[in-house]
Amino acid sequence: MREIKFRAWDKNSKTFITHELINGKEDAVISICGFVDLEPWQQFTGLKDKNGKEIFEGNLIAAKNYNPSVYEIKFIEGGFCATHPNLKGYPIDINHFYPSTGCEIEVIGNIYENKDLLNI
Secondary structure, eight states: OOOOEEEETTTTTTEEEEHHTTTTTTTTOOOSSSOBBBOOOOEEEEETTSSSSSEEEEEEEEETTTSSOOOOOOOEEEEEEEEEETTSOEEGGGGGGGGGOOOEEEEEEEEEGGGGGGGO
């Protein structure tokens, strides 16, 4: 069973807030003055990239041997998918990028800080 984790982008501080911080885990001390303006919560896919980095919704991944080579991770109709604005047809099920398929993926950014990587 995969670990359930969430994060949300704070528009004001331009950083991710994680569920660990909200729940007071990781010995974190949070001081927030004013309102927190969060984007929708994003869920951990249960997968890690070739470097062991956790893959969340909103991450941008580079996929070796795929065209286009950069995708955004989304949760669509009950499953995690890789999408690209120029991709015609259905999104790609994220399990197609699993190491057992021979595909190597790497988290290269996120939709808030690196949207330009999608080349749109």
